[in-house]
Amino acid sequence: MEINEITQKVKQFLINEFEIEEDKIYPEANLKSDMGIDSLDFVDIVIIVEDIFGFRLNTDDLKQISTFQEFCEFIQSKTKK
Amino acid sequence: MKRVAITGLGIYSCIGTCLDQVKDSLYKGKSGIVLCEDRLQYGYKSALTGFLKEPNLKDCLDRRQRICLSQQGEYAYLSTLEALKTAGIDTDYFEKNPVGIIFGNDSSMQPIVETCKKMEQEHDTQRIGSAKVFQSINSTVSMNLSTIFKLKGVNFSLSAACASASHAIGTAAMFIRSGLQDMIICGGAQEVNLYSVMSFDALGVFSSMQQSPQKASRPFDRDRNGLVPSGGAATLVLEDMDKAKKRGAKIYGEIIGYGFSSSGGKITEANPESEVLAIENALKDSQMQLSDIDYINAHATSTQEGDKAEAMALYKVFGDKMPMVSSTKSMTGHECWMSGASEVVYSLLMMHNDFLAPNINFENPDQETSKLNLITQTCQKQTNCFMTNSFGFGGTNAVLIVKK
Numbered sequence: 001m002e003i004n005e006i007t008q009k010v011k012q013f014l015i016n017e018f019e020i021e022e023d024k025i026y027p028e029a030n031l032k033s034d035m036g037i038d039s040l041d042f043v044d045i046v047i048i049v050e051d052i053f054g055f056r057l058n059t060d061d062l063k064q065i066s067t068f069q070e071f072c073e074f075i076q077s078k079t080k081k
Numbered sequence: 082m083k084r085v086a087i088t089g090l091g092i093y094s095c096i097g098t099c100l101d102q103v104k105d106s107l108y109k110g111k112s113g114i115v116l117c118e119d120r121l122q123y124g125y126k127s128a129l130t131g132f133l134k135e136p137n138l139k140d141c142l143d144r145r146q147r148i149c150l151s152q153q154g155e156y157a158y159l160s161t162l163e164a165l166k167t168a169g170i171d172t173d174y175f176e177k178n179p180v181g182i183i184f185g186n187d188s189s190m191q192p193i194v195e196t197c198k199k200m201e202q203e204h205d206t207q208r209i210g211s212a213k214v215f216q217s218i219n220s221t222v223s224m225n226l227s228t229i230f231k232l233k234g235v236n237f238s239l240s241a242a243c244a245s246a247s248h249a250i251g252t253a254a255m256f257i258r259s260g261l262q263d264m265i266i267c268g269g270a271q272e273v274n275l276y277s278v279m280s281f282d283a284l285g286v287f288s289s290m291q292q293s294p295q296k297a298s299r300p301f302d303r304d305r306n307g308l309v310p311s312g313g314a315a316t317l318v319l320e321d322m323d324k325a326k327k328r329g330a331k332i333y334g335e336i337i338g339y340g341f342s343s344s345g346g347k348i349t350e351a352n353p354e355s356e357v358l359a360i361e362n363a364l365k366d367s368q369m370q371l372s373d374i375d376y377i378n379a380h381a382t383s384t385q386e387g388d389k390a391e392a393m394a395l396y397k398v399f400g401d402k403m404p405m406v407s408s409t410k411s412m413t414g415h416e417c418w419m420s421g422a423s424e425v426v427y428s429l430l431m432m433h434n435d436f437l438a439p440n441i442n443f444e445n446p447d448q449e450t451s452k453l454n455l456i457t458q459t460c461q462k463q464t465n466c467f468m469t470n471s472f473g474f475g476g477t478n479a480v481l482i483v484k485k
Contacts, residue, residue, distance in 0.1 A: 019144045040145065043211035056207070 001053070001079045007072045013048050027069035035068070053079055085254045085337075087483070088330040089168025089266075089318030091160035092426045095131030095273075095311050096413055099163060104430045107438035108459055112295035112412050114309050119275055127287035129297050131311025131414040133273055142229065149215035150225050151189045153270035153419075156314035157222045158229065161266060164316035165230075169330060170264075172231060181234030181262045183253045184222040185245030185269035187418045190276040192216035222270045222314075234262050240418075242473030243380075245269055246315070247421025247481055251339035253319050263321045269419035271312030278310040278417075284349070286384055298415075299442035300381035300408035301388050301450040308382040311414030315422035333429050334483045338367025338468075344476030351390035352476060353397065359478035360398050363468065367482040371402040374482070375464035376437055378424045380472045381408035382415045391470065392449035404468075407440035407456040421471040421479060428467045432485060435463050 014020045020035050031037045037045070039059075046057045055078045065071050090100065095113025097103035106113070113131045120128035136155045138147050141162075150158065165171070174180070196213045200206070215221060220238035227236045235256060239249040246269025253267035271277075281287070288307035290297035298309040325332060340363025344352035364371070377395065381388045395406065409427045410416070416423050431437050437456050446455075466484040473479075 038145075040211040043207075047208055047210060 001076065003072060003076050006075050006079070009052055010072055010075065013052065017044070017048060025068055027067065029068045030066055031068065031071060049075065055079065082258050083260055084322035084335060085257045086320045086322040086325040086330070086332045087317050087334040087336065087429065088320045088325045088332060089164040089170065090333055090426050090429060091163030091167065091316040092313070092423060093133070093156040093160045094313035094315070094413055094416065094423055095133050098134060098159070100430060103427065104434055106412065107409065107427055107430060108436055110412065110439045110441045110459060112298070112441065113311065114294045114298060114414050116291055116294045123275055125279065125282045126285065127282060127289055127291060127307065129288055129291060129294050129309045130273060131309070131313070131416070133313055146229050148212040151192055151216040151221045151272065152274050153186060153189070153272040153312065153314060154216070154222050154225045156312070157184065157226060157268065157270040157316065160268065160314040160316040161226055164266065164318050167331070168318040170318065175231050175233065178264065179234040179262070180232050181253070181256065181265040182223050182227050182232050182236050183249045183265055183267045184226070184238050185241070185249035185418050185421060186219060186222045186238050187240040187242055187245050188277070189217045189219065189221050189272065191272060191274045194276045226266070232266070235265065241477045241479070242475055243415070243417050243420060244471040244473035244477045244479040245418040245421065247469065247471035247479035248341065250317060250319070250336065250422060250425065250481060251341065251479055254336040254339055257319055257321055263324050265319050266316060267319055267422070268314060268316035269422035270314040271417045271419040273312035277312065281310060288383060296442050298383045298411050300379065300383045300411050300440060301392065301446070301453060301455060302443045303445040303447040305383045305385060305388060308384055309414035311416045313416060313419055313423065315419055315426045317422060317425060333433065334485055336481060337484050338363040338369065338480070338482030340364070340366055340480040342478045344478065346476055348475055350476070351387045351472065353390045353393040355476060356391060356394035356470070356472060356478055357397050359480045360394060360468070360470070363480035363482050369466060369482060371399055373466050374404045374468050376428065376467040377404050377406045378428045378467060378469040379406055379408040380470040382410055387472070389449045391472070392453055396449070396452045403452070403454040405437055405456050405462070406453045407438060409438060411441040411443070412438070421469065421481070424469045425481060425483060428469060428483065432464050432467060435461060437462050437464065
């Protein structure tokens with residue numbers, strides 16, 4: 001899946017499911033400090049990512065990711081496999 | 082020992098979703114009972130229930146706060162908002178003062194059933210998500226409200242079947258009397274979803290009068306044939322009387338008596354002797370005379386045995402000094418874990434508006450209930466002191482006495 005498509009899909013679920021304001025979602029935005037996503041939210045993100053992209057994130061994966069862009073690139077790396 | 086003032090009250094029930102609506106319903110003797118088609122389809126023997134509008138909290142709470150709330154937690158959030166408003170308290174007050182919370186709640190069936198269904202489909206706990214645990218554990222109401230309102234005082238839930246909320250209020254009053262806390266938010270909450278009372282229905286204790294829902298809850302009437310389950314939430318703000326007066330709070334009433342007992346008998350058996358003990362303990366605690374009690378909001382749920390036992394207990398205690406008696410469950414149905422708190426709110430609304438609500442559907446007494454001084458029509462009456470009874474499964478009894 002192309003990175004632009006992944007970015008759009010992630011952005012949409014962050015807006016729709018997590019009620020994050022669109023202007024807070026940009027490539028360098030930190031998932032925790034800028035977007036307010038916490039460890040409990042990651043539990044739900046695992047389910048949504050699995051439903052949309054077809055693979056299971058684990059919480060250790062998420063610990064390595066800081067920004068929105070890194071998150072989208074991580075998903076792309078998994079969907080290429 | 083400190084005195085315990087009631088400085089805030091709030092309600093979300095099947096006879097109204099705010100104090101004004103509920104006051105009007107009480108005055109008019111309006112029933113909140115309906116027949117729920119979904120319960121019939123699902124396999125309930127009796128599909129009678131109190132009907133509550135489902136809250137929409139999207140404009141009040143953020144996603145995390147909303148998804149962690151159970152149904153009864155949503156009701157309790159709204160009743161607590163109203164109670165805090167009447168108390169003149171805002172979140173700034175909680176920043177500076179360690180306010181506690183003690184709520185009565187004894188089940189949270191819906192999230193548990195939904196979690197089990199998910200597991201049976203997917204066999205994968207990861208797929209349950211992050212919110213179900215906070216909706217399903219019994220302290221769901223106190224844990225969520227303490228988080229939402231950023232409370233810093235005592236924080237727990239209390240489970241004692243249909244006496245949960247009365248014990249929660251009694252326990253909160255003891256904390257304040259002792260000086261351990263200056264202010265506690267307390268009350269009770271009861272879910273009303275499809276799964277909430279299905280195991281209760283199995284016992285065959287719900288009214289079978291499904292052809293006339295609003296006639297089905299008929300406490301103390303000769304032809305009563307079972308309770309009608311209901312729910313919602315009710316909140317009181319209890320406060321050290323001196324401190325309440327000092328901050329200029331409106332005093333809605335004073336908790337002057339808390340009595341309790343356990344019947345030590347069969348698990349569903351109503352026991353007049355133990356009810357007498359709880360009532361006498363509350364009277365002793367309040368230092369009131371029998372003639373000081375103007376009104377009793379009875380536990381009476383509309384079951385043959387339960388109402389008979391309570392009528393016997395009341396007659397044993399009060400004899401020819403019987404105060405006026407009604408069961409507001411005739412209008413609301415049995416609000417179970419919430420009832421001890423809602424019935425204090427209902428009684429306070431009556432006390433402050435100089436009327437007593439009727440025990441609707443009371444048409445004929447039986448041998449025991451004929452000895453009660455039952456209110457069958459709304460009456461204009463000034464009252465200064467009332468008693469509320471709550472008796473639960475397992476023989477847990479709680480009685481509260483409140484004066485103006």
